Amino acid sequence: MSITNSVTEDEVAILLAAAGQAPSMHNAQPWRFEINGPVIDVLLDAERALPAADPAGRLTRVGLGAAAFNLRVAAAMLGHETTLAIDPDPAVPDVVVRIFLADRKVPVAGLGSLYGELGRRFTYRGPMADVPISxxxxxxxxxxxxxxxxxxxxxxxxxxxxxxxxxxxxxxxxxxxxxxxxxxxxxxxxxxxxxxxxxxxxxxxxxxxxxxxxxxxxxxxxxxxxxxxxxxxxxxxxxxxxxxxxxxxxxxxxxxxxxxxxxxxxxxxxxxxxxxxxxxxxxxxxxxxxxxxxxxxxxxxxYPAEGSGLTPRRPWHETLNYPH
Ligand SMILES: Cc1cc2nc3c(=O)[nH]c(=O)nc-3n(C[C@H](O)[C@H](O)[C@H](O)COP(=O)(O)O)c2cc1C
Missing domain, CATH: 3.40.109.10 (NADH Oxidase)
Incomplete structure (x- = not known):
């Protein structure tokens, strides 16, 4: 694997594992990722679209946005500030989000503090406890x-x-x-x-x-x-x-x-x-x-009244496009 400049192999594993924990409709995980130097592209995987429930691709794009947010959170935890562009290049329409990582510094406050929540979040389909939200x-x-x-x-x-x-x-x-x-x-x-x-x-x-x-x-x-x-x-x-x-x-x-x-x-x-x-x-x-x-x-x-299991994901390396 050739990983360049600012993203190390260990960081790739952390970043893509985080991205893959995003919610997506029917857990279709409609994403692929490509990493070129300090740039991470989030690509649409058209084979994972849901044409019957989501003919316009709206909810698929929501899933890609959620994965991009997780990437920003994991990057922040690692100390990278990020900037983000949606549909960055009309010549490559499959690239839906492009994230630029700045050089690594101290952990970025704010976003980085959400990193610990990535693996705790889950969709809960049971009854809620009778406790109001303040x-x-x-x-x-x-x-x-x-x-x-x-x-x-x-x-x-x-x-x-x-x-x-x-x-x-x-x-x-x-x-x-x-x-x-x-x-x-x-x-x-x-x-x-x-x-x-x-x-x-x-x-x-x-x-x-x-x-x-x-x-x-x-x-x-x-x-x-x-x-x-x-x-x-x-x-x-x-x-x-x-x-x-x-x-x-x-x-x-x-x-x-x-x-x-x-x-x-x-x-x-x-x-x-x-x-x-x-x-x-x-x-x-x-x-x-x-x-x-x-x-x-x-x-x-x-507040969930009962427990719930977690929904499985593909291993992160199956979502990585290797640079040509
Ligand atoms: C755009 C979008 C639409 C979703 N729609 C539904 C839905 O209608 N019903 C439902 O039970 N879950 C829905 N989900 C939740 C997904 O099924 C869930 O995120 C996925 O199975 C992964 O599980 P997790 O969220 O527990 O990690 C949706 C998620 C997203 C991002």
Whole structure:
């Protein structure tokens, strides 16, 4: 392996292991990485796109943004300041994010302190404990989104009720659309060693209708138990002022900053994205939260009432493109 100038072989392992811990839809891990001197490129791996659930590639780009954020966090822990460019070179459209590492100095405060949270963060699909999130902590999470030029809007009771009815429509569509069902079967359930979402982390089946996304809806998973979910979930919508390919990557950067900050306070999150995967329903969510923003992701946050396993990843070296 020829690793040049500022990134050593040990650092490559740390950086790419960190990047690979990012969340991605269906745990498809739609990324590859290329390292040239002090420059790390995050590339789209088109074979890992999800054409049925995500035809425009919006959620795929969110995953790439989250991986890029993890790279920045790991680089900061190692002492590298970073700058980042989205879609840096029109001649190479597969390169979605380019990160430039400055020479190594002392650990970079701020971002670097999130490094310890990378392996603690996980998507939690079970019921939350009956403990509120303090207003101060909510503000911290809102600030984390703002730092990446996104906005996090917390739903009030009325908005949550409105979202509930949109979610029911989405859930109903989800189990009737052949292409989506087929795609989910490819990625969700069973035992999985390196990619996809294993049955062990799907969480319990809600005993009563609940604002969770049952990724396995439409097919049987006999090993899962049942649980009653919190009656008044805490839900926030992550949005951006624009809705173009760059904004989708910025959403991923913001998502990961919010999630790692949340993890540092022992909070966990799950996704209710079925409501923003159908354009007409997404428009309804936009009306609900304010049409000055584009809803990108819907998060349910709280303190987990139960444990959950971790979702596996590919070994980092399988995601590295070797320099030509
Ligand atoms: C853009 C995006 C969309 C996602 N959508 C959903 C979803 O609708 N339902 C769900 O249960 N998880 C969703 N997830 C969570 C992924 O399934 C999860 O990140 C992945 O399986 C890896 O697991 P981990 O987050 O526990 O590391 C989403 C993640 C991302 C980044």
């Amino acid at each position: 207003a101060r902590l909510m503000q911290r999470l809102t600030d984390a989104a703002t730092a990446e030029r996104a906005d996090l809007r917390w739903l009030d009771d009325e908005q949550r009720a409105g979202l509930g009815s949109i979610l029911r429509t989405a859930d109903d569509r989800d189990i009737h659309e052949e292409d989506r069902l087929h795609e989910r079967l490819q990625w969700i359930g069973g035992d999985r060693q390196a990619e996809g979402v294993p049955e062990s982390v799907l969480g319990p089946v809600p005993a009563r209708p609940a604002p969770v996304r049952d990724l396995s809806a439409g097919f049987d998973h006999p090993r899962r138990g049942q649980a009653v979910f919190e009656p008044a979930p805490i839900i926030a919508v992550l949005g951006t002022a624009d809705d173009d390919e760059r904004a989708w990557v910025r959403t991923g950067l913001a998502l990961q900053r919010v999630l790692l900050t949340a993890t540092s306070y022992d909070l966990a999150a799950s996704f209710l994205n079925q409501a923003v995967e159908y354009p007409d329903l997404r428009d309804q969510v936009r009306t609900l939260i304010g049409r000055d923003t584009w809803p990108q992701l819907i998060l349910r946050l709280g």
